[in-house]
Amino acid sequence: MRGMRTPLRFSFAAIVMSLTLGVAACGSGSSATPTTPAGATATATAAAAAQADVPIPDGVTTVPESPAPPLTGCDASLRPTGPLPAAGAMPAGSTMAEIQQRGYLVAGVDEDSYLFGYRNPSADPSAPPLVGFDIDFVQQVATAIFGAPGHVRYKVLTKAERLTALQKGSVDLLADILTVDCQRAQQADFSADYFDAGQRVLVNQASTVQGIGDLAGKKVCAAAGTTSIQTLADPKYRVVPVSAVNWADCLVMLQQGQVDAISTTDLILLGIQSQDPYTKIVGPRFTYERHGLGFPKGKGDFIRFVNAELEQMKANGTWTAIYTHWIGDRLGPVPAPPPAVYQ
Amino acid sequence: MRLGTRTGLRWYAVAVAVVVVALGTTTYLGTAAGDDAVGHARTTAEPLAVAAENVYRALSDADATAAMVFLSGSQVQASGVQRYDQDVREVSSGLAAIGGQAGISQPSDTSHPGTPPTLRAAVNRLLADVPVYTGLVGTAQADARQDLPVGAAYLREASGLMRTDLLPSAQAVLRIETDRLAADAAAVRGPDTVLVVAAVTFAVLVPAQLFVARRTRRRFNLGLVATTVLVGVVTIWATAVSTAATDATAGARTHRQSADALVTTDLAVLQAHGDELLSLAARGEDVGSYEGDYQTVSARLGTLLAADQGPGIADAAAGFRDWKTAHGTLAQAASSPQADNTANVRALAQATGTQPGTGTLFTRVDGDVQGAIAGQEADFRAAIDTAGSDLRGLATGTAALIVVAFVAGAFGMNQRLKEYR
Numbered sequence: 001m002r003g004m005r006t007p008l009r010f011s012f013a014a015i016v017m018s019l020t021l022g023v024a025a026c027g028s029g030s031s032a033t034p035t036t037p038a039g040a041t042a043t044a045t046a047a048a049a050a051q052a053d054v055p056i057p058d059g060v061t062t063v064p065e066s067p068a069p070p071l072t073g074c075d076a077s078l079r080p081t082g083p084l085p086a087a088g089a090m091p092a093g094s095t096m097a098e099i100q101q102r103g104y105l106v107a108g109v110d111e112d113s114y115l116f117g118y119r120n121p122s123a124d125p126s127a128p129p130l131v132g133f134d135i136d137f138v139q140q141v142a143t144a145i146f147g148a149p150g151h152v153r154y155k156v157l158t159k160a161e162r163l164t165a166l167q168k169g170s171v172d173l174l175a176d177i178l179t180v181d182c183q184r185a186q187q188a189d190f191s192a193d194y195f196d197a198g199q200r201v202l203v204n205q206a207s208t209v210q211g212i213g214d215l216a217g218k219k220v221c222a223a224a225g226t227t228s229i230q231t232l233a234d235p236k237y238r239v240v241p242v243s244a245v246n247w248a249d250c251l252v253m254l255q256q257g258q259v260d261a262i263s264t265t266d267l268i269l270l271g272i273q274s275q276d277p278y279t280k281i282v283g284p285r286f287t288y289e290r291h292g293l294g295f296p297k298g299k300g301d302f303i304r305f306v307n308a309e310l311e312q313m314k315a316n317g318t319w320t321a322i323y324t325h326w327i328g329d330r331l332g333p334v335p336a337p338p339p340a341v342y343q
Numbered sequence: 344m345r346l347g348t349r350t351g352l353r354w355y356a357v358a359v360a361v362v363v364v365a366l367g368t369t370t371y372l373g374t375a376a377g378d379d380a381v382g383h384a385r386t387t388a389e390p391l392a393v394a395a396e397n398v399y400r401a402l403s404d405a406d407a408t409a410a411m412v413f414l415s416g417s418q419v420q421a422s423g424v425q426r427y428d429q430d431v432r433e434v435s436s437g438l439a440a441i442g443g444q445a446g447i448s449q450p451s452d453t454s455h456p457g458t459p460p461t462l463r464a465a466v467n468r469l470l471a472d473v474p475v476y477t478g479l480v481g482t483a484q485a486d487a488r489q490d491l492p493v494g495a496a497y498l499r500e501a502s503g504l505m506r507t508d509l510l511p512s513a514q515a516v517l518r519i520e521t522d523r524l525a526a527d528a529a530a531v532r533g534p535d536t537v538l539v540v541a542a543v544t545f546a547v548l549v550p551a552q553l554f555v556a557r558r559t560r561r562r563f564n565l566g567l568v569a570t571t572v573l574v575g576v577v578t579i580w581a582t583a584v585s586t587a588a589t590d591a592t593a594g595a596r597t598h599r600q601s602a603d604a605l606v607t608t609d610l611a612v613l614q615a616h617g618d619e620l621l622s623l624a625a626r627g628e629d630v631g632s633y634e635g636d637y638q639t640v641s642a643r644l645g646t647l648l649a650a651d652q653g654p655g656i657a658d659a660a661a662g663f664r665d666w667k668t669a670h671g672t673l674a675q676a677a678s679s680p681q682a683d684n685t686a687n688v689r690a691l692a693q694a695t696g697t698q699p700g701t702g703t704l705f706t707r708v709d710g711d712v713q714g715a716i717a718g719q720e721a722d723f724r725a726a727i728d729t730a731g732s733d734l735r736g737l738a739t740g741t742a743a744l745i746v747v748a749f750v751a752g753a754f755g756m757n758q759r760l761k762e763y764r
Contacts, residue, residue: 106680114492121490125685153680171680248496255482275491 074182075290077192078300079342080308087147095302096145099172105145107138108157108171108294112246114271115326116177130154133267133326134175137194137293140318141173144309159225159246163187166296173306174294177268179227189299190292192307192340195323197265198285199228202273204254209261211283215239218260221250228264231287239263247272254279265289266331274330281331290338311340348558349763355551356756359570362544363752366574367745369540370581373532374738377588380530381731384595388524389727391441392599393720395520396606398437398469399513403613405430406505409480410620411695411702413487413498423695427480434473441516442466465515468508476504498624502617521603528599531592531730534582541578548574551756559759566755573748577741584737588730595726601652602719608647609712612663615640616705619670620694634674641667653715659708666704669693673701 090096099105109117109130117132128135135154142152157165157176165171166188180190201220203209209218216238222229224243232241242259244250250262251272262272269281295303313319314337324334346354408427415423445458445466479501486494548571555564618637625633648660673693676686693700 104680104682112492112495118492119687120684122684123688123691125683125688127684129681129684129687150682153682155680245499246496248493249499251493252496252500272493275486275493 074185075180075190075193075292076341076343077190077292077307078303080304080311082308084144084305084308084312087144090145091301094305095172095299096305099302100145104151104153105138105142106153106155106170106172107142108155108162108165108174108176109134109138110159110162110176111154111156112248113177113268114275116267116271117175128152130156133195133322134177136322136326138173138175140313141293141306141309144305159223162294166294169296172295172299172302176294177265178291178294179265179289180292181227184294187297189295189297189303191295191303192310192342193290193292193338194310194319195267195291196335196338197267197289197291199231199263199287199289200266200269200281200285201283202254202262202269202279202281203260205278205280207260207280207282209282212237212239212263212286213283215261215263219258220261220263221253221259222262222264223247223250226264227287227289228268232263248275251276251279267327270327270330307340307342313337314340349760351554351558352756352760352763355547355554356753356760358547359551359567359752359756360749362540362547363570363574363745363749366537366540366544366577367742367749370537370577370741370745371738373536374581374585374734374741377531377585378731378734378738380527381588381592381727381734384524384527385724385727385731387444388520388527389724391444392517392520392524394437394440395513395517397433398441399510399517399610400606400613401430401433401437402505402509402513403610403617405434405476405480406502406510407613407617407620409483409501410498410617410624413480413483413494413624414620414691415487415695431473431477434469438466438469438473441520442470459519461515462519465512465519468512469516472504472508472512476501476509479504495624498621502621517606521599524599525596528592528596528727531588531734532585533589534585537578537581537585541574544574544578545571548752555756555759559762564755564759566751566753566758568755570748570752570755573744573751577744577748580744581737581741584733588733591726591730591733595723595730598719598723598726602716602723604647605651605653605712605716605719608644608651609709609716611640611644611647612705612709612712615644616701616709619701619705623690623694637670641670651712651715653718655711655714659711659715662704662707662711666701666708669701669704 085091085096088100090100111117111119111130113132113134115132117130117134120127120129120131128139138152138154139149143149145151155165155171157171157174159176162174162176162178163184166174174188178184178190180193184190199212201209201212201215209215212220218239219242220232220239221242221244222232223246229241229243231237232239242250242253244253247262247264247268250259253259254262255276262269265287266281266285273279273281293306295306310319313322319337320334323337328334405427408423408430412423412427441462445462479497483494483497483501486497548567552564552567552571555567556562615637618633618640622633622637644663648656648663651659673686673690677690681687689698689700692698694702696702696706
């Protein structure tokens with residue numbers, strides 16, 4: 001039944017995308033060149049038609065494929081120099097050797113982002129304090145340095161604190177679903193893209209809203225201090241942006257009927273949708289956001305090391321395994337790892 | 344000009360009648376008002392002040408207990424749930440008592456014109472918002488049992504409603520009810536007025552008898568002598584009793600003030616514990632607000648405990664010092680990078696009281712302060728009862744004596760006046 005509605009939605013998607021493409025990852029002031037939306041839409045429709053028979057879990061609509069917008073330069077990371085050093089034997093004088101000397105990697109994370117970084121519900125004292133997609137990446141990096149798991153200390157940061165922590169250098173890296181944009185690139189450095197996402201819309205099951213275009217004049221919630229709320233504030237969407245302290249507050253307001261929709265990147269929306277089966281994610285992606293692990297400025301050797309580790313994870317299936325474990329096919333088929341872009 | 348005997352007797356007869364009636368009225372009205380006030384304090388104002396106190400306390404406790412039950416999540420303890428349910432029951436029954444007394448069963452009810460509009464507004468607000476609050480807490484707990492982070496957002500919303508709306512309303516109700524109780528206690532007057540009127544009475548009775556003795560060659564007029572004796576008895580009785588009653592109500596007021604101060608302390612204890620639990624429940628999103636609030640409240644709590652007096656207060660102060668230390672240790676552990684779940688599990692076990700630490704120390708301090716409150720309230724009731732039993736009988740007793748004094752005086756004067764007809 002879902003499949004029958006799909007073509008209609010995608011033709012609508014075409015209109016929305018032609019209106020909105022060019023809302024690039026790079027915050028305000030970026031000069032992304034719009035690409036031809038017609039071609040993109042055709043691809044999306046064909047892909048959707050081919051998948052029409054695949055059963056999709058309740059509450060989820062497929063992500064129409066959209067081409068990555070051109071790079072802005074801000075999202076290009078440092079190229080790895082050769083293969084990874086052997087785990088447990090970091091080159092002398094490197095940032096990694098310092099971390100190895102200390103005995104643990106300090107990772108800045110969120111503990112309130114369902115599926116990405118959240119409090120381990122386990123009451124076992126020896127269990128990791130946090131679990132999630134981002135946490136798995138942190139664990140991989142630590143294991144690459146130490147050769148054994150368990151050498152991580154988590155520092156929980158609020159959205160307001162996270163970039164400050166990088167500027168102060170109080171964490172070695174930041175794994176917190178951080179969209180790489182030019183503004184943030186002035187405050188911190190980023191790894192290569194470790195997952196892509198795009199902004200979409202979450203509404204109640206019963207809602208007839210099919211995408212951001214149906215929300216003109218309606219209240220749409222996003223967390224304060226995020227790229228998403230800035231996007232919603234763009235007058236071209238004609239929505240009433242409602243800023244909440246965090247994503248869970250947005251869900252509360254949606255459940256209570258105080259807002260009509262929540263809008264952010266689809267992966268965060270999936271975390272919200274997983275908490276309430278009576279919601280659904282609708283419409284096409286209307287932004288394209290590359291995500292990177294964050295680093296304090298001037299740690300080029302560590303970034304090259306992490307990028308080499310990410311290359312390896314993407315090549316040996318670890319990336320796909322982590323994605324499958326946390327997200328699976330709930331947003332459509334498991335995608336290929338995002339390609340790395342280097343300076 | 345010399346006053347004629349007949350005219351003089353007539354004037355003195357009228358004067359004696361007037362002063363005796365005046366003394367009787369003063370004594371009767373004064374003691375009856377005091378008796379009424381004490382009766383009102385014992386049967387109405389004090390129970391309502393305690394009900395308002397219970398509502399405020401139970402709401403604060405619910406704020407903390409809801410967070411505790413939330414934190415227990417899937418390992419929820421029945422005791423926590425029962426405590427929360429008990430809090431909600433106390434709020435409802437307390438509001439029913441206050442609302443019923445003030446005639447607030449219907450928002451438009453104007454049958455109790457004595458009810459201050461502020462009380463009506465605050466009680467109506469509480470009646471309307473308590474169900475909203477319990478609904479939010481219920482949703483938070485249902486989410487917590489499934490380990491869904493959205494539960495924390497519901498709990499924050501519930502606590503926000505509690506702190507910005509329910510607690511201020513409960514505070515307003517408590518202030519109005521304790522003010523009414525204080526007014527009752529202040530209505531018991533000392534013997535000053537009675538003494539002034541009694542002095543005037545003697546100032547009439549003595550010259551009256553001298554006049555009668557001089558002009559009629561009878562040394563004593565038995566009627567007037569009886570009046571004088573009875574007026575003396577009434578004066579001494581009324582003075583003694585109202586002095587005792589005033590002392591007793593003054594003592595009661597002191598106990599009430601101590602109890603009020605202790606209630607303020609206890610509310611700070613509950614708020615500090617609630618802050619601790621809510622800070623834990625807010626996880627990474629407590630942008631300093633609950634922890635910051637804890638610091639403010641705990642500083643205030645230190646001052647309050649230092650000023651409080653009572654048998655358990657020394658222990659409460661010692662427990663509070665340990666509590667602050669335990670809190671500091673946990674807060675430090677939480678802010679430093681963590682390798683595993685140890686710090687979280689310990690903070691949780693301590694906060695919810697399954698392990699000795701912040702939670703058990705809270706229970707100790709809270710228990711001590713509550714014990715002291717109960718002690719002061721019992722002393723208050725005892726003092727008010729003393730005042731009541733002192734005053735009881737005085738009004739009617741003195742009224743009866745004054746009637747006899749009046750009749751005796753009238754009889755005495757009439758005997759002499761008859762001789763001049």
